[in-house]
Amino acid sequence: MSDKPKTESVPPSAPAPQVTRDAGDLSAAKTLIEVKDFDFFYGQKQALFDINLEIPEKLVTAFIGPSGCGKSTLLRCLNRMNDLVDVARIGRGSINIHGVDINSKDVDVIELRKRVGMVFQKSNPFPKSIYENITYGLKIRGIHKKSYLDEVVERSLRGAALWDEVKDRLHDSALGMSGGQQQRLCIARAIAVEPEIILMDEPCSALDPIATAQIEELIDELKTDYTIVIVTHNMQQATRVSDKTAFFYLGKLIEFDETARLFSNPDNKQTEDYITGRFG
Amino acid sequence: MSSTNENTQMNSDLFKRTVTKAKVFQSIFFWAFRLATYFIILAAGFLFVKITYEGSITLFKTEAPFVNWKFLSERPQTLYVFEWSPDSFSEEQKEAVATLEAETREAMVERKAFYEQAIKEAEANEKTLRVELRAQMKKSKATRSKIAALTGQDERLQKDLEKADKKYRKLWASALEEVPVEQRSQLITPYKSDMEVPETETWKDVMAEDPEVKAAYDLVTDIKNQKLETNALIDAEKKRLDELVAERIRITDALPENLKAQSEKELGNLAASLAWPDPSFLENRAGKIAEIESKYDEKISDLTQKYDRKIEAATDNQRMLNKLYTLKADNLNRLENEKQAKILKVKTIEAGDRVYRDVYAPKVDAAGLSAKGYSYSGGGIFPAIAGTVLLTVGSMAIALTLGILSAVYLSEYAKPGTLLNTIRLSILNLAGVPSIVFGLFGFGMFVIFFDWNVSLLGGCFTLAFMVLPVIITASEESLRAIPQGFREGSLALGATKWTSIRTNVLPYALPGILTSSVLGVARVAGETAPIMFTAAYALRDNLPWEGLDKPTDFFFQGVMALPYHIYVVSSKIPQNEYTKRMQYGTAFVFLMIVAGIALTSILLRIRMRKKYKW
Incomplete structure (x- = not known):
């Protein structure tokens, strides 16, 4: 793949994200992540069964489903975070990003994670200052130029809609921030290293409604530049922020469609039961 | 209702x-x-x-500066105790002392003149002396390197010899097979390690018949002869080196500054010996004795009156009277003994062996008195303090390095499974091994196998191995207490595993690791058994940094250590009132040092906690 797929891969005719709710425009979006016949195991237990999924570029894709249905597992497979789990292994199938199988032997997992950032369920700012949190990803890559770091800090914080709140206390500990601010800091930290894809693992589950609304707004803004995959428990959130939605149940992908259609007119009975609150 | x-x-x-x-x-x-x-x-x-x-x-003492610095800064000495009471001397004794004093006065004048002359000459000759000294140094350096080369050659020859000898033995064994059984008995031990072969008829026969054995034998003999020659050369060079060193010492002593120092020391000793005993000291002593006597006399008369009154009251009761008489006698005896002991204490003089030898001994000898020596009871414990600090610092450095590296491997890199569990269990078990076993392990491993001898390094490693389990276990725990989110967060930003550990795990785990190492420090400083065979000397006059030939010698020398010193003074020497002071003093200082080290670690931890708080 080219070094700068982000600029190259946007076709000039790509629709503006704001209007992507329109079904006709959505189908024109290019596929960025392709999951093919994917089986995944934790030890003897199979967690994912034969997943086939195509995640479009520069749109928000939501994974929904009851607890333990494998949506977080799939998300963590997208940047190989599951490598950290000792018993985890891939049974079959592949995950391709830009057509490259990310699990093949010659893929450098460090390079992959630089392109595929992640925001976790529990906000995990490092116990350093706000400034150091954001520059961490750049510093470990050997970038130490002060002026550049300053610029990135401001850009990322503005990108995460946090700049106005913290610009006067950049060198205070990040742990002194509120929960919502901490989560937005984690998003800022992720976009500081300019990934293509941002994975969000239930980013709002520990936040109050106001902070949640702020994060949702932020996601809406971010999708002009990034491809976002979000796991959520909250179906309202999925309808509010996502363009496409995948419904998982017991490790299987039940239905994957444009959000508007999935929630208004699902093909599958199980999906209907779930979104109408009959189980889950 | x-x-x-x-x-x-x-x-x-x-x-x-x-x-x-x-x-x-x-x-x-x-x-x-x-x-x-x-x-x-x-x-x-x-x-x-x-x-x-x-x-x-x-x-501590009652006069300023209130701390007995000598105890902290001096080396252990034998304490000499003698009684000096000139007023009770016989005429001969007085005469002998007077003669000695006169002689000393004369000697002072004579030695002073001698040194002045010698210094003048030396100053005139200083340049030549220095040139000579430099030449001597060069010569001894050359001789040293020659000895080193010869020793290397000798080692090579030894290896060759062993090889040749092995071959010879093998051939000899196979040749032996051909010899009839009844003749074998005289050949069954063909030679011992010194390679003396009994030249029996059969041996000669074998040699004549088997050229291969003969060749091997000749080779062995040849190498042996070469070795003998080399050894002779080494001995000659060593002898030469000894001569050179003696010459160097002679020249060094003749240098003006050394002459000055020597004259100062000798004249100072003579003067001190002459000025002793200080008349005010004798006067004070009389005062002190009088004080003690009056105090005890008062006590005795009080006691006597008390018992007399009781005896009067109990006139008829014979049993009671007997009992009172015994009690009175006992108590009066006790007081009298106490009084005599106190007076004796004032009369006696205590001195460390150096001062005694240089200053007091001539006069004490002249008066025909004899001093009692109590080993280890004089001087101080400075070498032991220095040794303990070095051992503690060294072993903690080794243990923390090894322990943290291994804990990071075990908790961050190793895959969980039976092997990891076995390793963990072994480490935990190691914590329960008695320290004397560690001492024997260190003795076998470092002192004998690595050939480090009784050395600081051997002791440091032995102690380090002893605290490793504690440090590994605690470090692992601290590492596991770091939230998984720190690791995932940095990995998700594209950090390598090591970067993530280095920047986002270790710094936050360090305070916990240091806390646990406090425990290790106290244990390391306090253990006797592990250093008994590996590092500790019962007595060493040189401080660790004194008299080193080359810098590496620092690590390969034995040291004194406080716990071992306590052990020696309380169980290896005859016990008396003088050793008791040394025992308790050492134990007290030791407690303070351990407390001090622990306090430092705690302060360090608090500082780190402040810096890395989450």
Whole structure:
């Protein structure tokens, strides 16, 4: 793949994200992540069964489903975070990003994670200052130029809609921030290293409604530049922020469609039961 | 009416205190726990107070500067104790002392003139002396390198010899097979390690018949001869080196600055010996003795009066009277003994062996007196303090490095499984191994196998191995206490595993690791058994940084250590009132040092906590 797929891969005719709710425009979006016949195991237990999924570029894709249905597992497979789990292994199938199988032997997992950032369920700012949190990803890559770091800090914080709140206390500990601010800091930290894809693992589950609304707004803004995959428990959130939605149940992908259609007119009975609150 | 009464009756019983079996047990156990705790605290407190009290007598004094610096800064010495009372000397004794003093005066004049002359000459010759010295140094350096080369050659020859010898033995063994069984007995031990072969007829036959054995034998003989030659050369060079060193010492001593120092020392000793005993000291002594005598006389008369009154009151009771008479005699005896002991203490003089030899001995000898020597009881414990600090710092450096590396591997990199569990279990078991076993391990491994001899490095490694389990276990725990989010967060930003550990795990785990190492420090500083065979000397006059030929010698020398010193002074030498001071003083200083090290670690930890807080 080219070094700068982000600029190259946007076709000039790509629709503006704001209007992507329109079904006709959505189908024109290019596929960025392709999951093919994917089986995944934790030890003897199979967690994912034969997943086939195509995640479009520069749109928000939501994974929904009851607890333990494998949506977080799939998300963590997208940047190989599951490598950290000792018993985890891939049974079959592949995950391709830009057509490259990310699990093949010659893929450098460090390079992959630089392109595929992640925001976790529990906000995990490092116990350093706000400034150091954001520059961490750049510093470990050997970038130490002060002026550049300053610029990135401001850009990322503005990108995460946090700049106005913290610009006067950049060198205070990040742990002194509120929960919502901490989560937005984690998003800022992720976009500081300019990934293509941002994975969000239930980013709002520990936040109050106001902070949640702020994060949702932020996601809406971010999708002009990034491809976002979000796991959520909250179906309202999925309808509010996502363009496409995948419904998982017991490790299987039940239905994957444009959000508007999935929630208004699902093909599958199980999906209907779930979104109408009959189980889950 | 009656029902209300019943109600009130019932209500008053409702929360009434009752004694049940369970409550009795509860209070018994409560008191058992409480008393056990108090007992432990009391016992520990008693020990601590006792050591502090007795040790303070040695370490502090009543006059300024209030601290007995000599005890902290001097090396251990034999304490000489002698009684010096010129007023009770016989005429001969007085005469002998007077003669000695006159002689000393003469000697002072003579030696002074001698040194002045010698220094003048030396100053004139200084340049030539220095040139000579430099030449000597060069020569001895050359000789040293020659010896080193020859030793290397000797080692090579030894290796060759072993090889040739092995071959010869093998051939000899196979040749032996061909010899008839009845003749074999005289050949069964063909030679011992010194390679002396009994030249029997059969041996000669074998040699004549088997050229291969002959060749091997000749080779062995040849190498042996070469070795003998080399050894002779080495001996010659060594002898030469000894001569050179002696010459160098002679020249060094003749240098003006050394001559000056020597003259100062000698004349100073003579002067000190002459000025002793200080008349005011003798005068004071009389005063002190009078004071003690009057004090005790008063006590004795008080006691006598008290008993006399009691005896008077008990006129008729014969049994009572007997008892009182015995008591009176006993108590008076006790007081008299105490008085004599105190007076003797004032009369006697105590001195470390150096001062005694240089200053007091001539006069004491002249007066025909003899001093009693108590080994280890004089001087101070500075070498032991220095040794303990070096051992502690060294072993903690080794243990922390190895321990943290291994803990990071075990908790961050190793895959969980049977192997990892086995390793963990082994490490935990290691913590329960008695320290003397570690001492023997260190002795076998470092002292003998690595050939480090009794050395600082060997002791450091042995101690480090002893605390490793504690440090590894605690470090692992601290590492595991770091939230997984720190690792995932940095990995998700594209950090490598090591970067993530280095920047986002280790810094936050360090305070915990240091806390645990406090425990290790106290244990390392306090252990006797592991250093007994590996590092500790009972007595070493040189400080660790003194008299080193080359810098590496620093690590390969034995040191004194406080715990071992306590062991030696309390169990290896005859016990008396003078050694007691040394024992308690050492124990007290030792307690303070351990407390000091622990305090430093705690302060360090607090600072780190402040820096890396989450």
